[in-house]
Amino acid sequence: MNINFVSHLMLPTNGGWNRELVDYVCWPPTARAILAIPLPLQPGEDGFFWVATTDGRYSSKTGYQFICNERLANQASSSLGPSMSASLWNKLWRADAVSTCRETAWRACLDILPVRTELHRRGVAPDPSCPWCLDAPETVEHTLLYCPRLRPMWFASPLGLRFDVESSMQDFLAGFLVDVDFVAAGVLFATFYSVWQARKDFLFRSSSSTLEQILVRASRLRPSRVLAQPPTIPRAPLASSWRKPAICIFNLNFDAALTTSHEAGFGLIARDKEGEILAAATSILEPVLSPIMAEALCFRWALGLASELGFRRVCMETDCLGLFNYWRQREGASSHLETVVRDFRFMLSNFDVFDFSFVRKIGNAVADALAKLAFRLGSLVWIEESS
Ligand SMILES: [Zn+2]
Structure with a gap:
């Protein structure tokens, strides 16, 4: 039938779809999908557009994301993010911590903190290893959670965390945030922030904070200070001391x-x-x-x-x-x-x-x-x- 171009499926007169022809040559679901595409009134150049990006350009990254999103959509879950559901993002932004702490957690979650592995990948840092322990690549997870130097601090923190397995930051947060309240989330994020500051002090000011100093700094970063008395069990409900966090818009x-x-x-x-x-x-x-x-x-x-x-x-x-x-x-x-x-x-x-x-x-x-x-x-x- 000599149909080689999309334009062969359009009416030559007004640029609309030739419905009869589309229905004739295409399998019904395909024909419906084609006819559902609104055509511009003015003619434009043909082009290839990748549907999963807003600029229409394909990359293997967006291809991967597209498949992940499809899978997520099939699971009828949130349309957002690889493994963070909407309610977890919500918890992240409403955590009882000052905004810079929530923002550090947000960056950690998106894997956009300038850690050495990332800087090394971009050719900025010569060495990808952790400046503290020099024993592992400095990823976001390593620098905030799993560095051997930090483990005693996490155990001594009000959260009493011990890590048996190492997972990605998103998986860790998805697991942690799912059954804690805004207060415990705030403690975690304030500690993240304090650790990140300590790392910066160490790298750029050659000043080394003790683990205790990191925890003390974190404890000062919670706006409501409801944890003046550290709870014995971090996941205990704190209903009496909960107060509505400021809404981030x-x-x-x-x-x-x-x-x-x-x-x-x-x-x-x-x-x-x-x-x-x-x-x-x-x-x-x-x-x-x-x-x-x-x-x-x-x-x-x-x-x-x-x-x-x-x-x-x-x-x-x-x-x-x-x-x-x-x-x-x-x-x-x-x-x-x-x-x-x-x-x-x-x-x-x-x-x-x-x-x-x-x-x-x-x-x-x-x-x-x-x-x-x-x-x-x-x-x-x-x-x-x-x-
Ligand atoms: Zn380390």
């Missing part, structure tokens, strides 16, 4: 820039409620049909990234009034935007709290600058290292 500003050649640059900046920057990102995409489509695709990209980074409560801000109004009207389907808007309505299930608001250009200046930088930098994500 992250502000995410995004913006898109479009060149005359229809290349779109995206920028995103994520801050916590104190205004501390947690992450920033740029990306480019082409071709994009219109400025508002660029904003919509940028929104989808920002949502995906926020979910990948484990932000469960977000307030997104845009300076694109068209997109904001389109979002608010809660219906559509007539616009070419709907293809994308439908995507992000679906993605909202990744968030516990979601808010979307309009800001003036001046309030979105950083995201705007990042979007313009994207043309030079390409696709990058920066994660702020804890101070």
Whole structure:
């Protein structure tokens, strides 16, 4: 039948699908899937798009993630993260610890702390081994939990932890957080933070903290200090002393820039409620049909990234009034935007709290600058290292 290109399945007149032909040549489920793809009103160049990334580019990493996500979806569990479920992320962000401690735990969980194995992999550090024990590669798990030097400290800590087996950070946290309260989670994260600080002091200031000093520092990092008397059993319910932790809501500003050649640059900046920057990102995409489509695709990209980074409560801000109004009207389907808007309505299930608001250009200046930088930098994500 000489069908060699997708365009052979389209009507030559208006660019819509030739339904009769699609139904004739394709197996019904395939035909349904094809006909469900909305076509752009204006013709564009053909291209290959990988469905699992927002920029359409395939990599073995995203292929792997795609399979994992499919498997997770089949298990009807959360749409988020490799092994951290939504409720565990939730617990992570609500732990009774000051925000820098929660952020250290968050980085550990995403495996983005600058440990030596990672720096070595990137060619920054000559030696991947643990600076403390010099006996094992310094991974996130090793440096925060399993380093032989730290084991007595963990046992002596209010949590009384002993590690019989070594697992990945995500598996450890998934197991630990599942049946402890916010207080115990806070103790763990404050200790993580204190250990990480001690490691930095050791490496960069040549000052060596004792295990006791690490624990004392951790004990000062809990906002409610409800554990002034260390509990004998860490997993004991602490109902009388529990108090509602502050809710973490992250502000995410995004913006898109479009060149005359229809290349779109995206920028995103994520801050916590104190205004501390947690992450920033740029990306480019082409071709994009219109400025508002660029904003919509940028929104989808920002949502995906926020979910990948484990932000469960977000307030997104845009300076694109068209997109904001389109979002608010809660219906559509007539616009070419709907293809994308439908995507992000679906993605909202990744968030516990979601808010979307309009800001003036001046309030979105950083995201705007990042979007313009994207043309030079390409696709990058920066994660702020804890101070
Ligand atoms: Zn070590």
